[in-house]
Amino acid sequence: MPRGTPAAHCWRPWGLSARRHCARNCAWAMLGTTWRHMRDWRRELEVRVSSENTASERPASENERPEESPLTPEEQPQADGDKVAEATAPAAPGPDLFAPGSLGTVAAANRIVLSPLETGLASAEGEFTPELVSYLVARARGGVGLVMTEAVNVSETGLTNSRMPRLTTNDHIAGLRTLAEEVHRAGAPLAATLTLGPVDDVNALTAEELAQLQGQFAEAAGRAQTAGADAVALELGNGHLLGQLLSPASNAREDEYGGSLDNRLRLPLAVLAALRERVGEDFPLLACVTVDERLEGGVTPEEGVESACRVSRAGVQGLLITVGTVRSRQYAAPCHYVVPLPAPALAAKVKEAVVVPVVVAGGIRTVAEATEILAGGQADFVGMSRALLADPELPMKLRTGREASVVPCIGCNQACVVGEGGGRLLRCVTNPRAGFEHEPTPLRMLSPRDLVVVGGGPAGVVAAVTAAQRGFRVTLFEQETQIGGRFRLAAVPPHKALLGRYVEWLKQALADSTVKVRLGERADYETLRGLAPEVVILAGGASLDLPETIPGIADPLLPGFVVSADEVLAGKAPVGKRVMIVGARRVGLETADLLAGDGRHVIVCDSSQAPDALVPATVRPLLEERLKANKVEVLAEATVVRVRDMVVFVRQGGRIVQYDSLDTVVVACGWRRNDELASRLAEHVATVVVVGDARSPRTAMAAIREAYETVAKL
Numbered sequence: 001m002p003r004g005t006p007a008a009h010c011w012r013p014w015g016l017s018a019r020r021h022c023a024r025n026c027a028w029a030m031l032g033t034t035w036r037h038m039r040d041w042r043r044e045l046e047v048r049v050s051s052e053n054t055a056s057e058r059p060a061s062e063n064e065r066p067e068e069s070p071l072t073p074e075e076q077p078q079a080d081g082d083k084v085a086e087a088t089a090p091a092a093p094g095p096d097l098f099a100p101g102s103l104g105t106v107a108a109a110n111r112i113v114l115s116p117l118e119t120g121l122a123s124a125e126g127e128f129t130p131e132l133v134s135y136l137v138a139r140a141r142g143g144v145g146l147v148m149t150e151a152v153n154v155s156e157t158g159l160t161n162s163r164m165p166r167l168t169t170n171d172h173i174a175g176l177r178t179l180a181e182e183v184h185r186a187g188a189p190l191a192a193t194l195t196l197g198p199v200d201d202v203n204a205l206t207a208e209e210l211a212q213l214q215g216q217f218a219e220a221a222g223r224a225q226t227a228g229a230d231a232v233a234l235e236l237g238n239g240h241l242l243g244q245l246l247s248p249a250s251n252a253r254e255d256e257y258g259g260s261l262d263n264r265l266r267l268p269l270a271v272l273a274a275l276r277e278r279v280g281e282d283f284p285l286l287a288c289v290t291v292d293e294r295l296e297g298g299v300t301p302e303e304g305v306e307s308a309c310r311v312s313r314a315g316v317q318g319l320l321i322t323v324g325t326v327r328s329r330q331y332a333a334p335c336h337y338v339v340p341l342p343a344p345a346l347a348a349k350v351k352e353a354v355v356v357p358v359v360v361a362g363g364i365r366t367v368a369e370a371t372e373i374l375a376g377g378q379a380d381f382v383g384m385s386r387a388l389l390a391d392p393e394l395p396m397k398l399r400t401g402r403e404a405s406v407v408p409c410i411g412c413n414q415a416c417v418v419g420e421g422g423g424r425l426l427r428c429v430t431n432p433r434a435g436f437e438h439e440p441t442p443l444r445m446l447s448p449r450d451l452v453v454v455g456g457g458p459a460g461v462v463a464a465v466t467a468a469q470r471g472f473r474v475t476l477f478e479q480e481t482q483i484g485g486r487f488r489l490a491a492v493p494p495h496k497a498l499l500g501r502y503v504e505w506l507k508q509a510l511a512d513s514t515v516k517v518r519l520g521e522r523a524d525y526e527t528l529r530g531l532a533p534e535v536v537i538l539a540g541g542a543s544l545d546l547p548e549t550i551p552g553i554a555d556p557l558l559p560g561f562v563v564s565a566d567e568v569l570a571g572k573a574p575v576g577k578r579v580m581i582v583g584a585r586r587v588g589l590e591t592a593d594l595l596a597g598d599g600r601h602v603i604v605c606d607s608s609q610a611p612d613a614l615v616p617a618t619v620r621p622l623l624e625e626r627l628k629a630n631k632v633e634v635l636a637e638a639t640v641v642r643v644r645d646m647v648v649f650v651r652q653g654g655r656i657v658q659y660d661s662l663d664t665v666v667v668a669c670g671w672r673r674n675d676e677l678a679s680r681l682a683e684h685v686a687t688v689v690v691v692g693d694a695r696s697p698r699t700a701m702a703a704i705r706e707a708y709e710t711v712a713k714l
């Protein structure tokens, strides 16, 4: 039997654990299968046992960390003083987040894995660019246990974006070698994730063409090994080609590659065997398996777990378990609406049935989630990508008891889902340096200057903290009594509480800085002139005004009938039972979600053809589901033309419709820039800059990045 071919007796029935099954049945192995199967089985058990060892139980050589640890001596946890270890002490049976583990010969310093995340940062020719290398190395320096690259294509076809990395020629080795060297220098091992991206129709490929793919994968694996990667991971899901073959939703073949699970697994297992032959017996291979595609007719949890079990016996040293594909991205990249996360429970089923270590990924953002997964025994490692995009130093901060300073991922998917926007590059709302790690951090000022920031929203706080780090003497004015700006309001609708964590982080960042914060004070022209700073940054956000173009909407005889979305979210305006929301951008739709969830009848009208077009594609279907469930009516290409005596006139499809039974109209459109002070101050202050929504209303990502960039260049 060739290596990698599972023995038939070990294809256990659903739900029967590996140990229970083998206690009953493995006598057959001794009688009827080759010695090679038994050797693989024992080796897998050894791997599993070693992954569960603590550092002190492991051989000294295996516990050695690379010389250049990302932690300074001061940051190294003390035997009895590691706050995080105390706070997150796991219940049996799982390991601690910071217990060392291993995947075959890959020794990980802890249980946090940087899981594959599409970046769009490779060159057009598929090389690892300085941008891509820096992004990955920053996470290695931040203390992750293992760095996995994004999916690297083994072919020039099937690219998921035009800047997808490739390993199709030997010319691609150099960039990956640079990455491997730098990741190792930072103290982490590296796994190169290999894939062949989706094809239009997997049924159109001939059996010969499919068989030839084994060679392409094997060549790429050889290049990864030559470049210095410590492991190769094979993508068997996510809607990529091998996943398309595995999925009944896309595979309708009638040859030996279609039909039964045996047939659909034929090529994936053959590719694994080809990789093994190419990289040798001792080189670690990992497999990425999508155990629930969340697609009509796609891989179900039962079949997905069964596939993972079979793959685990094909000579791999670990499994990465995920949910969702490129066709169901809302689950592959779960936003804040996906609760609970589906992957951990399925990973637990896999873990129960296999003997190799299990990594689970998919929306794990917080230390609490990660700790719970490990402590609950659902997985051996947690894969994080967006959480580490938001804060590359997350592991180091947790390890050294600085959890409050971890920049949170808020689950917005606004800037980090590269594949959905064609030529998009990886960015992050809460981390303005994400995707720009190759740029040097801003220099410190040699002689301090006075700088005033007006506005305590995210853009203002990021500007203030960055300026303080550069050595400016910074004062920040916020007219409200709290920091956070519109983010405080955006955290109010259902499932948006993660934004509140970011507001808490903004407060913490100010508290940790030298910025003087003046809350509840309006920084007007006279105040700013009196302070005579050298730099003023106006970051007051946008103003939400009633659209002046709608006759009657601001009628003073209708007090309380027309209110703003901000007033509603702030709890400052009573809202009746029957509500019309004018404006269906994200704020309008989320306000509708909030009000309809409270039992109100809600109509949303918007003049555009696709009212929710600006909601990220991975969020939109989930928000739409919620609105539908709450019976919210969304009127597209509908324009409010007049409000009179509590009657709203809406033009839609060439006719005017009267809505005369409404209790409240909520205005969620009409944001205006907020830069009036700029020209007056320019006469007295050397540098006046307007940033963020105050300059022009747009996405939070653009506003925060602009604030950071502005201060970095001062």
Ligand code: SF4
Binding pocket: 386, 387, 389, 390, 408, 409, 410, 411, 412, 413, 414, 415, 416, 417, 427, 428, 429, 430, 431
């Ligand atoms: S853009 Fe939003 S979801 Fe994506 S990593 Fe950043 S905070 Fe998280």
